[in-house]
Amino acid sequence: MTTATPCRSRAAAALVGLLLAAAAAPFGFGAGAAAAQDPAALEGDAERGAALFEDYTCYGCHGYTGETGRGPRLNPPRLRQAQFIGYLRNPPNPRQMPPYRQAEVSDQKLADIYAFLESLPSASPDAEDIPVLREILRETR
Numbered sequence: 677m678t679t680a681t682p683c684r685s686r687a688a689a690a691l692v693g694l695l696l697a698a699a700a701a702p703f704g705f706g707a708g709a710a711a712a713q714d715p716a717a718l719e720g721d722a723e724r725g726a727a728l729f730e731d732y733t734c735y736g737c738h739g740y741t742g743e744t745g746r747g748p749r750l751n752p753p754r755l756r757q758a759q760f761i762g763y764l765r766n767p768p769n770p771r772q773m774p775p776y777r778q779a780e781v782s783d784q785k786l787a788d789i790y791a792f793l794e795s796l797p798s799a800s801p802d803a804e805d806i807p808v809l810r811e812i813l814r815e816t817r
C-alpha cells in the first residue's frame with residue numbers, strides 16, 4: 677500500500693472484489709465456489725489424480741485437461757467434491773457417462789482425481805489480463 681488511508685484502501689479493495697466477481701461471471705465462474713471445500717472433504721493428491729484420470733480412462737471422453745472430448749468440461753470443476761463423487765457413483769445418464777462404483781474406485785481415488793482437476797490451469801482469464809481490472813489493481817498497489 678502507498679499513501680492511501682486505511683478507509684480509502686478498504687473501499688478500493690471492496691470495489692476490486694465487486695468488479696472481479698462481475699468480470700468473472702460471464703466466463704463460467706464457479707471455480708471459486710467449487711474451491712471452497714466442505715470441512716468434511718477428503719484431501720486429494722493431484723499427482724496421483726492425474727495418473728488415475730488416465731487409468732480410469734476419464735481422458736477418453738473429457739480430454740487430458742478436462743476441456744475437450746464428447747463429455748462436458750471438467751475444468752474448472754463445476755461440482756463440489758461431495759457432489760462430484762456422488763455424480764460418479766450414480767450419473768443421471770449411465771449410458772453416456774459410465775458409473776464408477778465404490779468397488780472399482782474408492783472415494784479417496786475420486787478425491788485425488790478431483791484435486792487433479794482443481795490443479796489444472798483454468799481457461800478463465802486472470803484479472804491482470806482484463807485491461808480495466810489491471811488499471812484498478814495498479815492504482816490500489
Ligand code: HEC
Nearest residue numbers: 732733734736737746747748754763768769772773774789
Ligand atoms: C465413455 C465416456 C466417458 C468416460 C469414460 C467418463 N465420462 Fe464423465 N461424462 C461423460 C458424458 C457424456 C457426460 C455428460 C453426461 C450427461 O450430460 O448426462 C459426463 C459427465 C461427467 C461429469 C458431470 C459434469 C458436469 O458438469 O455436469 C463429471 C464430473 C464427470 N463426467 C467426470 C468423469 C470422471 C472423473 C471420469 C473418470 C473416472 C469420467 N467422467 C469418465 C462421458 C464420460
